[in-house]
Amino acid sequence: MKSSTPPTSCCGCAHNHPVADQERRQTIKWLSMGLSTLPFMSGAARADAPPLLLVDADAEKDFKPLRPADLAIGKPLLVYPFDAKAGAPKNDSRLNKLVVIRLPEDQMTPETRARSASGVLAYSGICTHQGCDVKTWMAKENVLACYCHSSKFALLDSAKVISGPAPKPLPAVSLAMDGEFLSVVASSPVSQG
Numbered sequence: 001m002k003s004s005t006p007p008t009s010c011c012g013c014a015h016n017h018p019v020a021d022q023e024r025r026q027t028i029k030w031l032s033m034g035l036s037t038l039p040f041m042s043g044a045a046r047a048d049a050p051p052l053l054l055v056d057a058d059a060e061k062d063f064k065p066l067r068p069a070d071l072a073i074g075k076p077l078l079v080y081p082f083d084a085k086a087g088a089p090k091n092d093s094r095l096n097k098l099v100v101i102r103l104p105e106d107q108m109t110p111e112t113r114a115r116s117a118s119g120v121l122a123y124s125g126i127c128t129h130q131g132c133d134v135k136t137w138m139a140k141e142n143v144l145a146c147y148c149h150s151s152k153f154a155l156l157d158s159a160k161v162i163s164g165p166a167p168k169p170l171p172a173v174s175l176a177m178d179g180e181f182l183s184v185v186a187s188s189p190v191s192q193g
């Protein structure tokens with residue numbers, strides 16, 4: 001049965017690890033503002049801004065920027081943008097968390113393919129319903145699912161909502177290659193579908 005209770009943990013899971021009030025307020029505010037920006041994008045479009053690579057969101061040290069080949073097809077990974085110059089992930093806000101996944105390019109809509117790099121797509125990893133992490137790929141349906149209240153997003157088509165209570169697509173982030181590494185295209189705005 002679906003629940004309408006907002007998640008009380010940092011990711012909405014059943015483990016009851018408390019989320020800081022500030023973080024919860026930030027998530028609620030972001031959801032209410034229409035999700036048009038992600039915190040790491042502010043200032044990222046400056047000409048002198050360092051490239052933003054991507055690192056595993058669970059990494060605490062020995063950060064390894066992601067290459068497309070590090071991602072198995074159909075296996076999503078939660079990541080943070082990584083300031084290569086500072087050698088630090090942009091993980092001061094949970095809202096910076098992205099989900100990346102490598103999928104067959106010939107199955108993507110043209111608009112979605114244009115945002116991909118070497119078959120890798122990036123979207124906000126925070127559900128537009130009540131802010132849970134989204135990271136479950138359902139290969140049979142070709143959708144990414146949020147386990148909190150079962151919203152499903154069509155990542156091959158701009159993360160449009162296929163079912164569930166999510167009101168909007170996951171904000172999309174354009175990727176490019178920086179040498180052998182995946183990087184965020186900082187000059188492009190975050191888009192929704």
Ligand code: FES
Nearest residue numbers: 127129130146149
């Ligand atoms: S938080 Fe409710 S469906 Fe994702």
